[in-house]
Amino acid sequence: MEIDEVDLLPPKMGATVVDRWSISSAPEESRSPALSWWPVARVGLGLVTKRRIFKVFVGLGLINFLFFSAMIYFLAGLAAQLKGQRFGEGPLAFARNFIFTGTGESFRDFITSQNTVVMLLLAISGAVLVGNDFRFRSLTFYFSKPLERWQYFLGKLVATSLLVSLLTLLPCLALFIEYGLFGDTFDYFIESRRILFGILAYGLLVSVGMSTLLLGVAALLQRTISIVMVWGLIFIFLPIVTEVIHENAGGSDYWKLFDFWYLLQWCSNAFFGIESSLFSTSPWLPVAALAAWLGAALWAFWHKTRAVEVVS
Amino acid sequence: MSELIRLEKLKRLYGAHLAFEADEVVLQPGVVGLLGPNGAGKSTLLNMLMGLLAPSAGRAWMLGFDAARESRKVRSRVGYMPENDSFVAGLSVLQFVSLAGELCGQKAVDARRRAHEVLSLLGLEEARYRLIEEQPTGIRQRAKLAQALINDPDLVILDEPTNGLDPAGRSAMLELISRLHREQGKSILLSSHLLGDVERVCDSVVILDRGRVLAHGEVSELTSSRVNSYRIQVTGSVETCEAVLTDRGVELEALPARPGAPPRDFIATLPGEADTRLLFEAFAAAGEAEPACLLSGLQPHEENLETIFERVVASASPPPPPPPGENHG
Numbered sequence: 115m116e117i118d119e120v121d122l123l124p125p126k127m128g129a130t131v132v133d134r135w136s137i138s139s140a141p142e143e144s145r146s147p148a149l150s151w152w153p154v155a156r157v158g159l160g161l162v163t164k165r166r167i168f169k170v171f172v173g174l175g176l177i178n179f180l181f182f183s184a185m186i187y188f189l190a191g192l193a194a195q196l197k198g199q200r201f202g203e204g205p206l207a208f209a210r211n212f213i214f215t216g217t218g219e220s221f222r223d224f225i226t227s228q229n230t231v232v233m234l235l236l237a238i239s240g241a242v243l244v245g246n247d248f249r250f251r252s253l254t255f256y257f258s259k260p261l262e263r264w265q266y267f268l269g270k271l272v273a274t275s276l277l278v279s280l281l282t283l284l285p286c287l288a289l290f291i292e293y294g295l296f297g298d299t300f301d302y303f304i305e306s307r308r309i310l311f312g313i314l315a316y317g318l319l320v321s322v323g324m325s326t327l328l329l330g331v332a333a334l335l336q337r338t339i340s341i342v343m344v345w346g347l348i349f350i351f352l353p354i355v356t357e358v359i360h361e362n363a364g365g366s367d368y369w370k371l372f373d374f375w376y377l378l379q380w381c382s383n384a385f386f387g388i389e390s391s392l393f394s395t396s397p398w399l400p401v402a403a404l405a406a407w408l409g410a411a412l413w414a415f416w417h418k419t420r421a422v423e424v425v426s
Numbered sequence: 427m428s429e430l431i432r433l434e435k436l437k438r439l440y441g442a443h444l445a446f447e448a449d450e451v452v453l454q455p456g457v458v459g460l461l462g463p464n465g466a467g468k469s470t471l472l473n474m475l476m477g478l479l480a481p482s483a484g485r486a487w488m489l490g491f492d493a494a495r496e497s498r499k500v501r502s503r504v505g506y507m508p509e510n511d512s513f514v515a516g517l518s519v520l521q522f523v524s525l526a527g528e529l530c531g532q533k534a535v536d537a538r539r540r541a542h543e544v545l546s547l548l549g550l551e552e553a554r555y556r557l558i559e560e561q562p563t564g565i566r567q568r569a570k571l572a573q574a575l576i577n578d579p580d581l582v583i584l585d586e587p588t589n590g591l592d593p594a595g596r597s598a599m600l601e602l603i604s605r606l607h608r609e610q611g612k613s614i615l616l617s618s619h620l621l622g623d624v625e626r627v628c629d630s631v632v633i634l635d636r637g638r639v640l641a642h643g644e645v646s647e648l649t650s651s652r653v654n655s656y657r658i659q660v661t662g663s664v665e666t667c668e669a670v671l672t673d674r675g676v677e678l679e680a681l682p683a684r685p686g687a688p689p690r691d692f693i694a695t696l697p698g699e700a701d702t703r704l705l706f707e708a709f710a711a712a713g714e715a716e717p718a719c720l721l722s723g724l725q726p727h728e729e730n731l732e733t734i735f736e737r738v739v740a741s742a743s744p745p746p747p748p749p750p751g752e753n754h755g
Contacts, residue, residue, distance in 0.1 A: 145531045147498065153528035161516045242516070250559070251512035255573070257478060258506035259529035260498045 150261050154269025159276060162239045171235040175228055175281040182224050182289055185214040190296035216293040216302065218309050218386030221286055225316055226379065228282045229324075235277065236324060237345040240332035244270055244415075248336045253419060263419050267329070274325035283317025312386035319381055323408060327374070330411025333418040348374055367392050371403035378404075429490065430455045430581060430613050431475065433639075436484035438470050446470040448484075448639040451632065457607050459624035459645075460617040461735055462634035468617050471634070472583060476501060489580055502530055505574030509585040509617075511566060513558045519569050520545065520554040526573035537576070544572045548602065563590040567599060575606075581613045582606065588623055596623070603627050625731040633738050640738045649729040655695045656702065657681075659723030662712075664688045666719045670712040674704055682740065693727050 145152075162168050214220050247253050256266055290313055294302040303310075327348070328341075335341050353376065356369045370376045370392060380400045383390045393399050433451040437444070446467035462468050473479035475488045477497025486493040491500045514522060520541055527537030545554050548568045553561055558569055567587065574582050587603065588596040604627050606612045618624050624631060625645065632642040641648065660667045671678055675697035680689035696704055705721060712719040727733075 144533050144536065145528075147531065150529060150531070153525055153534075157514060157517070157521075157525055161514075164516075246515045250515045251508070251510055252514045254508050254510070254512035255514065255526070256529065258476065258501065258508065259526060260502040260531065261529050262498070 147260065148265075150259075151265040151269035151272065154256070154261070154266055155272040155276070158243050158270055158273030161242050162273070162277060165239075165242065167238055168235070171231055172281070175231045175285070178224075178227055178231070179285040179289070182214055183292060186216075186289065186293050186296060189214060214289070214293070216306070216309075218312050218388055221290065221309060221313050222316065222382045222386050222388070224289060225282045225286050225313075225320060225382070228285070229320060229375075229378070232278050232281050232320070232324060233345065233349050235281070236274070236328045237342045238338060239274075239277065240328050240341040240345075241336065241338040243274055244329055244332035245336035245338070245341065248333065248418065263416070266419065267415060270329055271322070271325050274328055275321040278321040278324055279317060282320050283313070286313050286317055308387055312382070315385040316378075316382040319385075320378060323378065323404070326408045326415075327411045330414035333415045368399075371399060374404075374407060376400075377407070429453070429487070430458065431615075432487040434485050436474065436486050437482050438467075438474060438479065438637075439482045444637045446474070446634075446637045451639055451642055453630065453632065453642070455613040456629040457603070457614045457616065457627050459628035459631040459731075460615060460634070461619075461621065461624060461631055461731075463619070463739070465636070466634040467637040468634055470637070472585070472615075472617065476504070476506065476583075502577065503580050505577065505579035505582045507570045507574040507582065507584045507587055509589060511559075512570075513566075515559050517558055518555050519550060519558050519561065519565070519572075522558050522569060523572045523576055527576040530577035532577070540576055541572070544575050547575070548572050564592075564595040564598075567591060567595075568602075571599075571602070575612075579612065581615060583615045583617070585617045586619070587616070588618070588620060600626050621732045621735055631731065631734075633735060635739050635742055638742070640742045641734070645731060645734075648734050649731075653729075654700070655693055655727040655729065656705065657723070657725050657727040658692050658694050658705065658721060659690055660692065660720065661690070661722045662719035663716050664690070666712050666716045667709070670708045670715075671705075674708050675700075676704070676708070679737070691723075 331344050332341055335344060353373045356373045359369045377400050380390055429452055431453040433448045436448050438446040460468050474481050474486055475493050477493050477500055480494060488500050489503050493500055523541040523545060524537045527540050528534055548571060550568050553565045588599050591599055600623055603614060607614055616624060616628060630644040633640045668678060677695040679693045681691040683689040709721040
């Protein structure tokens with residue numbers, strides 16, 4: 115007796131026959147073409163955040179944040195305990211010399227301390243975010259889709275900037291709010307508008323500036339080890355060399371313009387309204403130097419992506 | 427869709443080097459093969475069609491859109507499968523194909539649904555959650571094809587789609603391509619070095635060499651120009667043989683011979699309904715004039731894509747450089 119396939123199906127059950135060659139039509143374009151950078155940013159963020167090393171660095175940044183946050187809490191507690199006491203102001207003023215004071219300097223110092231973690235995070239994320247796109251020819255894939263070069267750049271910039279903001283701008287804003295909430299009134303928020311501006315401006319500068327620099331370096335070098343070496347050159351070796359020349363070898367102040375950290379610090383002082391000893395009479399110099407750094411990085415990135423064509 | 431591709435006086439120069447030139451080429455929807463050796467200009471043409479390379483002169487249209495001015499529209503209606511692996515490392519096959527859909531403007535949820543469908547269409551059900559860079563060549567090739575199909579394109583450009591595949595995989599890929607045209611109605615532009623692949627799936631071809639379009643048209647048209655052809659070998663005076671054959675309306679084409687030696691092998695295309703008796707009569711007459719003039723070999727000449735390609739490229743080749751010291755006054 116021969117068994118047919120039909121015999122194995124229960125009668126009149128409406129068995130579904132999967133016709134794999136009948137697929138529905140593709141959904142219409144529902145996103146504005148101007149937002150094509152978003153999938154690039156989202157995928158970039160996803161690739162970095164699922165790495166274990168990312169969690170390590172976020173953990174380090176979190177520890178620093180919690181330390182500052184605890185100091186604010188401690189200071190608020192101390193102020194509450196010593197309030198109205200005869201000798202209260204003395205110890206409180208003493209404590210304020212050492213712990214978080216809510217001034218522009220303290221917020222600037224917090225972001226600066228986070229910058230070290232950010233630098234390390236970016237050094238190892240550069241290859242994942244950008245370098246691999248060149249090494250594994252992902253650019254061919256991206257540019258064969260309706261995606262412009264500037265949208266690709268914007269997507270990568272947003273992904274990297276969000277990573278940096280996660281460790282600098284956002285926790286700093288949280289500290290600002292925390293400090294203001296622990297006060298007796300909300301006057302702190304009104305009186306400290308300049309500080310809020312400084313946090314936003316410095317946070318954005320660090321996020322966008324370091325991200326742009328990373329995109330340029332990663333596009334040029336592509337591999338993690340090369341990126342780490344150049345990153346070390348920019349953020350460790352150059353500051354040491356410029357400092358030595360500036361301090362001991364009788365070099366001029368202009369050497370400081372090669373120090374990316376210094377340029378960020380100088381800008382942060384300007385944002386927070388903190389007086390700076392160097393370049394006070396010619397403030398355009400550090401701004402121009404920073405623009406030159408970022409311009410070089412942008413040029414490197416643009417040059418490398420222009421060299422990519424869909425067909426190799 | 428009236429025309430698939432239209433090129434008008436399109437030219438691309440790199441400095442003084444001519445990378446591509448075409449006077450007027452019109453290709454109709456269907457499966458089109460793009461043939462040419464390395465450096466023929468295939469990549470330059472594709473880059474200009476995708477709007478990623480500006481032409482030095484002339485214009486190109488793909489699917490009715492100006493390739494240079496409406497590049498985004500072109501790329502949103504075209505699917506491109508690159509020759510080399512080009513993946514986003516760290517993504518699964520499904521994520522990679524979904525990303526392609528999102529880049530084409532689909533919502534994330536729509537792109538994912540569509541990716542599932544296309545992966546099922548291409549038989550990639552089991553591989554979809556695995557990392558793409560860890561997959562064997564056959565699956566990677568299909569994944570590349572899937573990302574090209576995610577936006578339901580009118581035209582799919584396939585660059586060496588059978589690269590790195592074993593014979594079974596190659597056959598399956600070609601069958602897949604044929605079905606895409608037959609059952610999904612896609613037009614396909616297939617760029618390949620493998621003439622057999624092109625012949626198996628393509629309706630028409632564009633033959634390129636050294637940046638120039640040497641021939642284009644339907645394969646059947648190109649081969650029909652050589653109906654009633656024979657490959658012949660002759661001995662004796664070639665000039666006498668040529669004279670008696672051309673007197674009888676036979677078209678002769680010399681096949682490449684050793685350098686310095688006269689050609690002995692020819693493709694003879696007979697006029698109208700004439701048959702091989704015409705050849706025998708001609709050689710009988712030639713033998714009377716010069717007894718050494720003989721027809722020493724005769725076999726039917728079957729024109730296929732390979733012979734068309736060889737013939738077109740050979741006829742366009744520049745003459746060999748003269749020996750050093752020769753006077754060309």
